[in-house]
Amino acid sequence: MEYTNKTFTNMNFVSRPGLQTFNSTSTNSMTLSSESFERWRQFIYKSCGIYFQDNKKYLLESRLLKRLNSLKLNSYEEYFDYVNLGSRKTIEMQELYEAITINETYFFRNQPQQEALIQKIIPELIQAKYNTPFKKIKIWSAASSSGEEAYSIAMVIKEYIQPRFPQFSFEIVGTDISKEMLEKARGGVYNDYAIKNLPLNFLKKNFTKTPRGFEITSDIKKYASFIELNLYDDLKMRSMQNFDVVICANVLIYFDLKSKIKVVNHLYNALNKGGYLFIGYSETLHGISQAFKLTSFPKTIGYKKE
Numbered sequence: 001m002e003y004t005n006k007t008f009t010n011m012n013f014v015s016r017p018g019l020q021t022f023n024s025t026s027t028n029s030m031t032l033s034s035e036s037f038e039r040w041r042q043f044i045y046k047s048c049g050i051y052f053q054d055n056k057k058y059l060l061e062s063r064l065l066k067r068l069n070s071l072k073l074n075s076y077e078e079y080f081d082y083v084n085l086g087s088r089k090t091i092e093m094q095e096l097y098e099a100i101t102i103n104e105t106y107f108f109r110n111q112p113q114q115e116a117l118i119q120k121i122i123p124e125l126i127q128a129k130y131n132t133p134f135k136k137i138k139i140w141s142a143a144s145s146s147g148e149e150a151y152s153i154a155m156v157i158k159e160y161i162q163p164r165f166p167q168f169s170f171e172i173v174g175t176d177i178s179k180e181m182l183e184k185a186r187g188g189v190y191n192d193y194a195i196k197n198l199p200l201n202f203l204k205k206n207f208t209k210t211p212r213g214f215e216i217t218s219d220i221k222k223y224a225s226f227i228e229l230n231l232y233d234d235l236k237m238r239s240m241q242n243f244d245v246v247i248c249a250n251v252l253i254y255f256d257l258k259s260k261i262k263v264v265n266h267l268y269n270a271l272n273k274g275g276y277l278f279i280g281y282s283e284t285l286h287g288i289s290q291a292f293k294l295t296s297f298p299k300t301i302g303y304k305k306e
């Protein structure tokens with residue numbers, strides 16, 4: 001397989017440009033009190049599993065302040081009441097999610113996982129289904145953000161797997177809580193940052209340069225679809241079924257242990273027997289689930305449902 005020899009680094013917590021202006025020191029009257037912080041963090045935790053540790057208070061403060069400013073509200077308490085007012089709750093909850101989530105991602109963020117998929121996992125899954133009528137491989141990019149992970153998989157499948165197994169079809173489903181990111185994923189137009197790790201041959205083959213950025217071709221787009229899904233929503237999570245591979249990378253880090261256990265349990269149930277789960281470089285299932293068989297691949301590990 002041809003890849004450029006770049007280092008794949010894992011960036012977990014990058015601030016969004018522009019937010020530096022919204023810090024608590026610049027606006028004295030807009031301080032998030034300890035009581036208010038606790039109220040907000042429990043509220044957010046119960047809604048989506050994201051848990052702001054004590055040392056991330058400043059981050060929550062700056063992110064909520066963005067909404068306070070847009071809505072011209074005067075305090076975090078006022079915003080709490082605003083979000084919770086029945087008629088606008090659904091709309092404002094979405095705005096809240098947009099403000100508090102960290103959507104960092106880029107193509108080929110985890111090269112060893114791509115290699116494990118192409119060289120071992122997908123061939124193994126195909127082998128298992130070869131003599132059955134079920135010639136489809138289903139992959140779920142859970143917390144897909146703007147789609148780079150899902151499309152990276154689509155690109156390697158198109159390049160290395162599809163030509164060898166034309167009788168098989170591949171379906172990649174990307175889900176996220178952020179509607180903005182899902183819209184971006186569906187649009188498939190990316191900037192220089194997103195393509196920084198993308199091998200040049202993949203860029204040339206699968207993108208068109210447009211005034212808006214690099215647009216992914218319809219050949220790749222057709223492999224993937226994107227739907228809104230809160231990983232913390234038990235009902236919707238139960239509807240995710242029959243996946244052969246689930247990639248849930250760089251999102252569990254924002255959850256506390258209890259939410260991690262709950263989400264990983266759903267991911268386990270979403271997988272077919274013989275399927276694999278991948279998580280992020282800096283994440284582990286240690287202390288979260290013993291249901292999977294830890295499986296080693298060159299420079300990475302996967303979790304197999306036996």
Ligand SMILES: C[S@@+](CC[C@H](N)C(=O)[O-])C[C@H]1O[C@@H](n2cnc3c(N)ncnc32)[C@H](O)[C@@H]1O
Pocket residue numbers: 048049050101102103104105106109142143144145146149175176177178181229230231232248249250251254280
């Ligand atoms: C750092 S990005 C990771 C993107 C991609 N998986 C990767 O590794 O490059 C984390 C994503 O998780 C999403 N997220 C956070 N909490 C979520 C939840 N409860 N349900 C679904 N998505 C969530 C965010 O919107 C964000 O797009």
